[in-house]
Amino acid sequence: MQNKGLIRLFAILFGLVSIYQLSFTFIANRIEDNAKIYAAKNVDSNSPNYQQQFDSRERAYLDSLGNEKVYNLGFTDFTYNEVRDRELNKGLDLKGGINVILQISVKDIIRGLANYSKDPVFNEALALASVKQKKS
Structure with a gap:
């Protein structure tokens, strides 16, 4: 078991890099959840075009944060647009955007x-x- 320290070092570095990468996804998700809450509070649920108004308010909230600093790591700050660009991309299956049924005869x-x-x-x-x- 030589180089045990080197293996530990790589494991720790890998863990830190993973946490760093995932932190952007967590921050972006938190901001998007806040946008949904803001939109829900500011749109009348009995409105005939509720979904359109909800989406508009949510988009406006996120656009307003586009150039605002939302994530501070101590040595650098990130705006919402930068955080969104750095977050992990989720495929359509993780976002719930596509369902495929394979039918085999x-x-x-x-x-x-x-x-x-x-x-x-x-x-x-x-x-x-x-x-x-x-x-x-």
């Missing part, structure tokens, strides 16, 4: 595994199974 898989057999008994069995599947 069992019949096509069986045909492929059978090398698209032309055997009439095989094809008749598949057709019968399809009919029974539709009835169930």
